[in-house]
Amino acid sequence: MNRTAVSTIMRREMRDSLRDWRIVAPILLLTLGFPFLMNTTALLVENFLRQYNAVIISTHMIPFGLMVVGFFPISFSLVIALETFVGEKERYSLEPLLSTPISDAELYLGKLLAAVLLPLVASYIGMALYLVSVMWNLRYHPTPQILVQVSLLTAMEGLVMVAGAVVVSSHTTSVRAANLLASFIIVPMALLVQTESILMFWGRFDMLWYILLILVVADLALVRAGVRTFNREEILSRGMDNLNLGHIARSFRDFLRSGSPTHGDTNAEPVPWWRRLLALYRHDLPRLLWRERSTLGVAALMLAAGVGLGAYYAWRYPLPQGIIPLDHLTDRILQAQGSPVTPGWSWLPAISTRAIFLHNMRVLLLGALLAPLSFGALTLILLLAPMTMVGFLAAQVSIVGGNPWTFLAAFILPHGWLEVPAAVIATAFAFRLGAVLMAPPKDSTAGEALIQAAADFVKVFVLLVLPLLAMAALTEARITPQVVLWVYGR
Amino acid sequence: MTIHAVVEAHGLTKRFGTFTAVDRVDLHVAEGEVLALLGPNGAGKTTTVRCLAAILRPTAGQARIAGHDTVAEAQTVRHLVGLLTEFPGLYQRMRPPEYLAFFGQLHEMQASHIRQRSEQLMRQFGLWDARDHRMGEFSKGMQQKMALIRAMIHDPHVLFLDEPTSAMDPQSAKQVRDAIAALRREGRTILLCTHNLAEAETLADRIAIIRRGKIVALGTPAELKHRLLGDPLTEVRLTQSIDGFLSRVTDLVEIVDHGETWFRYRAARAQEVNPRIVRRLTEAGHEVVAIGELEQHLETVYLRIVEEERAGNE
Ligand SMILES: Nc1ncnc2c1ncn2[C@@H]1O[C@H](COP(=O)(O)OP(=O)(O)OP(=O)(O)O)[C@@H](O)[C@H]1O
């Protein structure tokens, strides 16, 4: 890595951005104007809350304002990234660069830094202005932790947007198409910032470290993916690709069909639907499951980790004696919608087959939707959460002197043997929707890989996961309560 | 020691998916030689040049520049090569001096050297007076010349010029052709992609015709003409009617065409044949107004090759 080359590229890009009033004017406005708007808001809120003796809120309000003041300018890094990575391709100015001795990585890094640095400097200036004014007006003094957190979060968010823009836009030749695809970055970013603000209002500043960690991991993954896609070979041989919905639909259908015996020979005698279905179950599904055995393994490991994590929490934070009334379970307790001590969950969610089925389906589909936005991470977390709960409860039972295995056998096993595999399979195939974006298989673009993974997911979900979930729901509503009462009931 | 060709390609092949853009191309360009690459749109000229300039990796085969492999020693190759891309691709908001400084830095040149070379090249191409303007204001031809200067800023050993005069007015085109001719005199090796056949003929030592990724003809302009159009064509004009004269020279030459006072023939060795024809004409009492070789156009050659190929393929 030649640092002179990186800085040559970076300085040119930054100079170019600074000459573009479409970039400079809004950044200046946001950097210089917005802090005062936020400051005024802070003053108003402060005065309003003072009437209610709730001054403490301002210590949550101001860090939030700081974050927002920083976020607006940094969001321009996305615009700049699309300009420097896709715009250059569109205006043919990339090829002359590619003909110089600079390496692909140096070029990537120089452009990446240029897209982040300018907005980041603007962000920090805006944040400094805001801080000075709230310190002056409200005598507010931020803790060093908050300063470090907000500065780092802002920088990492900028990097995620830029690195993400490179990956997402690597398949387009026009800035317009790239702008459309950029919503893949804007939407998760908006969700993240909302999460951050909620945490700030709750005063859970410690949780921000975890968000920072997630961002750093995403940064590393995206930069790695960017280096893979932003190189001479990819840029010039994928130049002809275009965003084409019809093409996407067609390849999705082909991927759905491929593997089934009727594929290819349209002149062949029509195969009855039940034979085709049978073939799907006998050939396609086993082949798919076998091919994804390592992903399934990862999902299963995640599940085990969830149980372990739950047990660890139970050991760290044991519930007071008597909260788990295993000695005297009745129908009434089982059907109560949550209890005052453990709000948010109840013994058995809503005891109707339909409700259980729909709930499980929604959660697993949500996992699939979140996968491409989070590179699979949120999907795994979604599986982790209920398993942590199971581990937590089983361990609590053991802590209060019960037998955790009896507990698992009664509460989980009757429907779990259907539901858990369904969840693992769905999670594994949903996870792939995110994983392929980061590391598309050789010889296919991230876009093609995503379409293929989506087709695989639909196949497995409809053919396997839904039937399993239906049976599990039926069991959970009809049989599990009976087993629980039979084991624990008095 | 064997003298390497400065540019060599062996079985060079480039596929995009299932489409073969360059198909087993063999090329040798010697030191100081100018080779023109001719071919219809989409023939694979730009793709060939990109492979040779170490920008694209060949799917099969290999290429070397001054003995350096374009894949294994890509960085070295990029130092040795200057590439004028098909589209100028200038940065519209920059001015020429800082633009050239940027590319000079990427080629690791000294600042003073960059300044001196920029001035020299900009003066040579008549852009010196425009140095304080942003390049977005330049005309198409000026942009193309600027791109050529960029390709030459680091004084490259080999130049790849992809359609250098395509957007230029006659005067600018001449400036560029003069520059290419000057580079050729300096012993620079040049690969020139062009659609301008006259340009190829005046500038190039040899011509390669490429179609559907394959080199279908390769040689000096004279060789190509001879191979495709046969022996040089000579025309004789007389003061009076030729009468029965033609039957007296059929032992020497093949008469291609004739009129009342003129005739044309093909002859492999004009030095030997023409004086004898003139002698026989004088002996027969004919007065010669003019005798001369008819110019045969490269265009005819080109069209014939490209069409022959098409007929062969269909
Ligand atoms: N990135 C790419 N992906 C797919 N096909 C490509 C790509 N680049 C070039 N091609 C195809 O390869 C063929 C050769 O293209 P190339 O640009 O080398 O032709 P050319 O001879 O330079 O044409 P022109 O005279 O129009 O400049 C064309 O059919 C083109 O469509």
Ligand SMILES: [Mg+2]
């Ligand atoms: Mg071309």
